[in-house]
Amino acid sequence: MRSIDAPCLDFRESLDLEALxxxxxxxxxxxxxxxxxxxxxxxxxxxxxxxxxxxxxxAALPMQERLTGARGRMRLALARALVDLGAxxxxxxxxxxxxxxxxxxxGISALAASTELSSRDVxxxxxxxxxxxxxxxxxxxxxxxxxxxxxxxxxxxVWDLRPIYLPLGDEDEAVRRxxxxxxxxxxxxx
Numbered sequence: 001m002r003s004i005d006a007p008c009l010d011f012r013e014s015l016d017l018e019a020l021x022x023x024x025x026x027x028x029x030x031x032x033x034x035x036x037x038x039x040x041x042x043x044x045x046x047x048x049x050x051x052x053x054x055x056x057x058x059a060a061l062p063m064q065e066r067l068t069g070a071r072g073r074m075r076l077a078l079a080r081a082l083v084d085l086g087a088x089x090x091x092x093x094x095x096x097x098x099x100x101x102x103x104x105x106x107g108i109s110a111l112a113a114s115t116e117l118s119s120r121d122v123x124x125x126x127x128x129x130x131x132x133x134x135x136x137x138x139x140x141x142x143x144x145x146x147x148x149x150x151x152x153x154x155x156x157x158v159w160d161l162r163p164i165y166l167p168l169g170d171e172d173e174a175v176r177r178x179x180x181x182x183x184x185x186x187x188x189x190x
Contacts, residue, residue, distance in 0.1 A: 075094055094110075107142075
């Protein structure tokens with residue numbers, strides 16, 4: 001409970017899973033109830049992985065209900081936990097919705113998650129984000145990810161192709177379109 005209520009340095013990235021795993025009987029049920037209530041009410045992205053770690057299947061429905069309204073890191077944590085619990089096939093749809101949504105923070109979170117994804121849906125969302133996302137950071141990141149996930153480079157930082165995708169962040173739409181055309185020529189996308 002200390003790791004939930006007063007996150008200290010030790011629990012900034014996750015809850016105390018060791019203590020959770022050691023609970024039994026009524027104490028375990030009470031801990032599970034706290035996690036389910038927290039996933040319904042709070043944007044604590046540490047809770048869904050904790051739920052998945054103890055295979056708490058009765059939390060799947062509250063997490064599914066929360067998924068569409070959740071944002072950023074919480075949305076990804078929910079999607080990943082639901083995949084782990086077998087209640088969702090993949091996180092790709094959440095990533096695509098986040099890229100298409102137009103929110104800067106969600107777009108950045110989706111780009112971070114997209115490194116490990118190369119489904120057709122995610123690859124199709126990256127060009128849309130390159131051109132249409134309102135955030136220059138997301139447009140640039142989407143260009144870099146597109147070059148990486150299509151195999152143009154093995155470097156996940158796409159360092160040597162920066163001159164091609166950095167102009168996606170430019171204020172001038174013509175400059176952005178030229179950059180996008182260059183990326184499309186390399187990747188075979190449109």
